[in-house]
Amino acid sequence: MPRLTIPVVGSVGVIKDIEPQELPISAWSDCVNMRFYDGIAGRIKGDKQIFDTPAVAPYWLQPYTVGGVRNWVHAGLSAVYADDGTTRSNITPSSAPTGGIDDRWTGGIFNGILIANNQVDAPIYWGGTGIAATLTNWPANTIAKSVRPYKNVLVALGVTKNVGTTNDEYPHMVKWSTIADPGTLPGTWDETDVTETAGERDLAEEQSVMVDQLPLGDANIIYKENAMFSMVPSGGQDVFRFQRLPGNVGALSQNCVANTPLGHVVLTNGDVIIHTGQGVRSIINARMRKWLFSRIDSQNRGRSFVAFNPVANEVLICVPQLGDEACTLAAVWNFANDVWSIRELNNATCAGVGQLNYGAANSWAAATETWAELTAQWNQDEFSAAQQRMLIGSSSPLISVMDVTAKFSGTPFTSFLEKSGIHLDQPDRVKLIKSIYPRVKADAGTRIMFQVGGAMDVEGAITWKDPVTYTVGTSYKVDSMASGRFLAMRVQSIDDAQYEIRSMDIEYEFMGSY
DSSP states (O other): OOEEEESOTBSSBBOOSSOGGGSOTTOBSEEESEEEETBEEEEOOOEEEOSSOOSSOOSEEEEEEETTEEEEEEEOSSOEEEEOSSOEEEOOOSSOOOOOTTSOOEEEEETTEEEEEOSSSOOEEEOSSSOOEEOTTOOTTOEEEEEEEETTEEEEEEEEESTTTTOEEEEEEEEEOOOOOTTSOOSOOOTTOTTSOOEEEEOOSSOSOEEEEEEETTEEEEEESSOEEEEEEOSSTTSEEEEEOSSSOOOSSTTOEEEETTEEEEEOSSOEEEEOSSOEEESSTTTTHHHHHHHBOSTTGGGOEEEEEGGGTEEEEEEOBTTOSSEEEEEEEETTTTEEEEEEEEEEEEEEEEOOOOGGGSSTTTOOOOTTTOOSOTTOOTTOTTSOEEEEEETTTEEEEESOSSSBTTBOOOOEEEEEEEOTTOTTSEEEEEEEEEEEESOTTOEEEEEEEEESSTTSOOEEOOOEEEETTTOSOEEEEEEESEEEEEEEEOSSOOOEEEEEEEEEEEEEOO
């Protein structure tokens, strides 16, 4: 009996922009909550609530270590908190934030001081004690769309001056502070003071507005909606030199740029690119681009964000699907293997990367999972401060750490793989699929459901047969029959347990042309 061998089932990942019958044999036509790595297709790990339930829905997460204490600062619409895993402190400034959901936060750590900006109020700072305060020496009645650190200056983009009176907007402006000594804030932002290094400039040669910024190597990369500029020290009177970078791409919204070991991964208006400093290229075209952008809710597209998951070598392109107000879907790029997968999200609002100080919550007494649901190996600390972890915020409200446990914050989830359009290089002949021989790595007793189907033409609906359970340690094949010119196969989880599929054989026979 002939067999089709898929030797490395995770080598290509999922491809949604090409018709299933045109895909290579190792590519999958659909998947949810699976990931591909090192040639393997595996069920993703879930997430776990990391702190007590937040007092506000988090819309910005920033790790901040001061005095040996690891804090995670999270900002809501009208309040800001710091949590060190043991104590949560309300650090809301006396003039509380007034922004809305679409006034996206930006910021970072500058000279050991936390900076945060919400686009509608003056930026704030926090030094690790007391409450946050309005940024010292920030120009009065001025706001900016993005404020972030770059070297030893703060940089603001998309400035509005005389707020409350004339509201003079400068959508192309980049404004920078004077140079600040370590441990201090800038002494001035006055661009007219010739004794200082503060300045401003309009980058108006391209007419789209300023969006966000992020350092890349020695340069600060400024992203407009449809253009990019580099900002580097000039060594002269002008302080900084600005250069338009090739391409007509920018960033979709604030926080749509993530720094990775390969460069910036950017969600643009219509593409996902990687920017290495030597040019840009699409990393999603002809694989997931058309599918992804057809699913983004147009009204809430600005709530999208890009997140780096260092544990899994992944970048998550987090978007609100049609009709959703927060991010419910992530297209996931494994940059180590250059493959894509798809993950569900629980109304995600923001993400951050840093070390944890999980304390007493990481103990046997605090564990709520069963043995089957635990994903760590014996003597493995999934919350170790020796590695960076990705945290994700949700409108629930909730803050969770990614890639631990087998559930989504205590809720079971389903994962599946699907491959349709299998024609075995003879699309005119009818085939009969008879058995599947998967090579699965999982704990003994883990159950996986296999389902086969067939269609007589590429436009026809697939007729699926009843699912058959494969039990790791007991089963060695799945017997199920379906016929058609184009065969299909689906693999779906039953238990809340991890599993990996490394390869498989499909046993079939030809039946004729009709």
